[in-house]
Amino acid sequence: MIEVDIHTKRITADTRIFVARPGAKYRFFEPFVERNFVGPDLPGLDFPEFNNLQDFELDARVKRAVAFRRYFLRGENDVQEPPPDLASYIDTPDDQAFSQFLRVVRAYFENMKAGDLVIVPPLNFRGQAQIGELTAGPSVTKTLGVAVYPGMPLTGRNVRWLASMEKAKLPSQTLDALQKPSPLFLLPRDAWAAIFRRAYGSYVTDAEYGSRFEITSEHYKTVDDFNIQAFFNFVAANTDRVTKGRKDLLDFQRGAFSAQGVAPELYTNVNSPGGLSLKSAVVTPIVIAVMLTLAVTVGPDAFAAAVDGTITFGNSQAPAGDACVAEVGSQVVTQLKLLGYDLWADACQHARTAATNTGISTTVDIKN
Incomplete structure (x- = not known):
């Protein structure tokens, strides 16, 4: 489980x-x-x-x-x-x-x-x-x-x-x-999002969703930046497709360049160490945080868990029945099933390479 x-x-x-x-x-x-x-x-x-x-x-x-x-x-x-x-x-x-x-x-x-x-x-x-x-x-x-x-x-x-x-x-x-x-x-309202992301990592308000990704390595290279942003785009493009009821999800290579108009706003402050932050009017930043953490900590086996129904979702930062849990869980399970083992394993490889080189992490917690 x-x-x-x-x-x-x-x-x-x-x-x-x-x-x-x-x-x-x-x-x-x-x-x-x-x-x-x-x-x-x-x-x-x-x-x-x-x-x-x-x-x-x-x-x-x-x-x-x-x-x-x-x-x-x-x-x-x-x-x-x-x-x-x-x-x-x-x-x-x-x-x-x-x-x-x-x-x-x-x-x-x-x-x-x-x-x-x-x-x-x-x-x-x-x-x-x-x-x-x-x-x-x-x-x-x-x-x-x-x-x-x-x-x-x-x-x-x-x-x-x-x-x-x-x-x-x-x-x-x-x-x-x-x-x-x-x-x-x-503090003026237009500065709140940056503080929410720093304080909570991932958050949701009535108007937006945000997530933060910590970078702990002192050596952040261009290729690492590409892998991370490619993973962000890959998940964002497929989140949009799932939302629209499509079943033809994109592999990592195509998804990396197919997120125009659907990718969250990206804020960077990578000063080795530093962080990356995402903000959007839809749930995509939270889905990205969960998918990245699954790719790094669980890897390809997450596909089988999605198929077998042995993956559960909760939110320690919100009351029981939080609507965000159901929305994120549905997105993640659907994407894993539609991607299949091979496409998901390929995305995991890129995510793990980036994590090894940069130490990228989120506040998402996974017990396996």
Whole structure:
């Protein structure tokens, strides 16, 4: 029995991607990463348990946190220590810093939901920015003690780190926005696909399908690039034929040059190591990821499994009954059956040669 986990994240329409600066001058980057934490650079918010931010004196807590932040940053010799009691901050005048931080606090503890993604960049442009997913709703908070705010920990959210990428290679919209001192901002929608692919490998939204292929070898040659893209085209052309109900599938050589108009968009960042990414309005990128992984890990024997009905499909990244599983499984089994052993074995040889030379891999998991 061959068990295929397509490992494709289903991203809901309300999922968003935020960029969170880890404190002034990125000073909390390491503790944020080590403790799976994101939150505003505000000491001593000291939130009680809550369901809604309006349930307690939010303005007073933020004003007190801003006052202590200013006190700790300037040093106790220059500024008198602020009063610790909340009553001292009720109905006091607002200032620019308070207004900005109040918006940030509302974003963290009211607007950012479980499943939203957060990018936390380091100071160094050659450092690795972390990409994570918020694990619980906005009222589920955690604290982080930091040396610069003795006795007054930060309050934030728990995040599960999924991936990393060099800060300099973040979408240009991120780098442009980081030139401003904004502690938190929403990444523009046109940059989301690149982050989804990096975070999840394969994903599906209401509008598109995407997959990512990691290249681990330091020696990526032109012939390897040809074999990989030829395999992509081979599967894309045959996916289109199966969709249209045709049974005359193409062999590897013809399929490699017959995907005009049906091949997914290809994004490359092969800097040895690096990656290749596919995006399409149809399921083709996910089918390609599964077929490539089957070719490399199972090989020609996948044909017999398809014929015998001993290949199953699931998705660990989606609830049971996910529609993508059925669509991908049907495509893969149909293609294997119609190709036959010889044509599939030939395609496997090309895929395995490319994998040996480049280390290409996907997030698809196969148990055989």
